[in-house]
Amino acid sequence: MHEYPITKRIIEISEEFAKKNNADDIKQINLVVGDYSGYVASSIELYFDLIAEDSICKNAVLNIERVEPKLKCSDCGKLFKRKPFSFACPYCQGEGRPTEIGQEFYIKSIEV
Numbered sequence: 001m002h003e004y005p006i007t008k009r010i011i012e013i014s015e016e017f018a019k020k021n022n023a024d025d026i027k028q029i030n031l032v033v034g035d036y037s038g039y040v041a042s043s044i045e046l047y048f049d050l051i052a053e054d055s056i057c058k059n060a061v062l063n064i065e066r067v068e069p070k071l072k073c074s075d076c077g078k079l080f081k082r083k084p085f086s087f088a089c090p091y092c093q094g095e096g097r098p099t100e101i102g103q104e105f106y107i108k109s110i111e112v
């Protein structure tokens with residue numbers, strides 16, 4: 001449910017961006033959402049369609065680039081995707097530790 005306020009905020013930021021650039025239309029919003037960001041990409045898409053209808057974003061395409069979380073091996077330093085119920089490194093069987101990869105949440109770009 002907390003995707004509603006964040007989606008509203010994305011549209012507000014787009015409106016401010018359009019104003020600054022003297023544009024009266026937003027063509028595309030490129031968003032980066034990590035799977036561990038706490039936000040569900042499909043919910044943002046759903047709310048976007050609802051909220052954008054009455055805004056400058058009504059014709060905008062929302063592009064969501066999803067990022068899969070990755071672990072970093074504490075032995076060999078390689079990044080890898082975690083298997084269910086396991087933290088083991090597929091290269092050396094060392095122990096993987098969580099990284100920032102997959103926690104992203106930001107607007108990459110706005111096109112007017």
Ligand SMILES: [Zn+2]
Nearest residue numbers: 073076089092
């Ligand atoms: Zn390793």
